[in-house]
Amino acid sequence: MNKLNSLVLILGATLSGAIYTPLSQANILDKTQVKFSGYIKADAMVSQYSDGTLASGNIGRDFYIPSLTPVGGQKENSQFDAHIKQTRFRFTTDTKLGNGEKITGVLEFDFHTTPDGNERISNSYEPRVRHAFIKYKNWLIGETWSTFQDVKSLPETLDFIGTTDGTIFARQAMVRYTNNNFEIALENPETTVTPYMGGGRIVTDDNTVPDLAVRYTFKQDWGYISTAGLFRQLAYINNQGSNDIDTTATAYGVSLTGKIMLGKDDIRFMANFGSGLGRYLALNAVNGAVLNENNELEVIDSNGLAIAYRHLWNEQWRSNITYSVFSADNEVALTGTSAIKQTSSYRVNILYSPSKELTLGAEYARAERELENGVDGTMDRLQFSAKYVF
DSSP states (O other): OOHHHHHHHHHHHHHHHHHHHHHHHOOGGGTEEEEEEEEEEEEEEEEEETTOOOOTTOGGGTSOOGGGSOOSOSSOEEEEEEEOTTOEEEEEEEEEOTTSOEEEEEEEEEOTTOSOOOTTTTOOOOOEEEEEEEEETTEEEEEEEOTTOOGGGOOOOSSSSSSGGGOBOOEEEEEEEEETTEEEEEEOOOOEEEOTTSOSOEEOOOOSSOEEEEEEEEEETTEEEEEEEEEEEEEEEEOOGGGOEEEEEEEEEEEEEEEEEETTEEEEEEEEEEESOGGGBTTTSSOSEEEOTTSOEEEOEEEEEEEEEEEESSSSEEEEEEEEEEEEEOOHHHHOTTSEEEEEEEEEEEEEEEETTEEEEEEEEEEEEEETTSOEEEEEEEEEEEEEEO
16 A cells, blocks of 8 residues: 555545544434424405505505504505415424533524515515524523513414504513523613604614613403503614714513413403603604704603404304504694504404314404595405414
């Protein structure tokens, strides 16, 4: 055997050992359990608007957004849409640590609100991150539902959210501490501002402190009641020479939510009030603050209410009836008269599950939006869905 062949054999043996040994010692399945879950959901809907239409690609055609109901149009229009964007998949891992504790990781995606994709040929849409967090002992770190939001109070609707007008809705990065029924968190801030006398929305990202959210949940056999508070800073900085803007304001919110069992049926409710709630309520139907004539922030008061009743006809059939309303106290001398004054919606559905993994449903919804100048518009939507949970 020549020296070259000998060297090749030695290197081969060395590399194979180097590759094999770490892999055998680093098998994540030895200490980690991996779970894959989610659902596939197909939606088809016919929407009729009293005052105009929504353009192709408008997110309001995928699910109900209170601020997008057309107003001030000249005639009724109808549109048909079908998509699978609510489909989602979720990875969950549980790892045994060397100290005897367990750490949990969650990563979840769906296909809503992504910019790419079209309906011409492939109807392809990019996945987006919904949740990405770790849980260790009493701590959660990462992105998930805001502590100020109570997901358990959301009703079962074919629409993506359902009681959107009255709902707190936000997912964001945070550090959360939980002790039994008490939760407290520092969460990623963001400020939305209405320009002086109205106009486009300003999204600032100028905050210097995180949002503070706390929650306490009282649980009983008949259901639960949960109360939450939000305290945050609104900030806007815009350096433009002789007319620099550097202003902050304090905002707060209070939320009361719950579910009351009525035998197998239930009632779910939410009441949300605040000064400068902005993006947290009704999918940012109004902004958290408005600029005054001195380029200073003035907070906008708003509130939202929602109630839903679920009735089980039998083990396979059930229905939900929901109503939600949002209103804002705009100072029209600052916001202008085109600001949203109120939105509302109600819906009723029928759901059929031949097994717990499969649900077919139909839902009718009616929504209304009114501006401060009295201009309004309505939307009627009939939606059909098929959903397979795994």
